[in-house]
Amino acid sequence: MKVRCDACGFEFDSTLDELPVEGGIRLCFRCPRCDTLYPVARMTRRGVELREQIGQTNDRDILRDLRSQLKREITDERGR
Ligand SMILES: [Zn+2]
Numbered sequence: 001m002k003v004r005c006d007a008c009g010f011e012f013d014s015t016l017d018e019l020p021v022e023g024g025i026r027l028c029f030r031c032p033r034c035d036t037l038y039p040v041a042r043m044t045r046r047g048v049e050l051r052e053q054i055g056q057t058n059d060r061d062i063l064r065d066l067r068s069q070l071k072r073e074i075t076d077e078r079g080r
Helices: 045-055 060-072
Strands: 002-004 011-013 017-021 024-030 037-044 074-076
Touching: 024 045, 037 045, 045 060, 060 074
Parallel strands: none
Antiparallel strands: 002 011, 017 024, 024 037, 037 074
16 A cells, blocks of 8 residues: 655555654654654554564464454554
């Protein structure tokens, strides 16, 4: 998926960047031309751990549980 930068009009692939912030990470798009940041969401440190656990299991019940926990560790930051 491509997104267009509001600041300079450049189109780029919407690959999520992860920036460390206090207490976790921030997920955002970054325009490769002008470096404008578009925040998408914030994830707590616990969320990062959960995401790692999700990548390490194939058990459906465990996955469902981990994913519902993960949801609570993510704050949507779009449109702010
Ligand atoms: Zn730009």
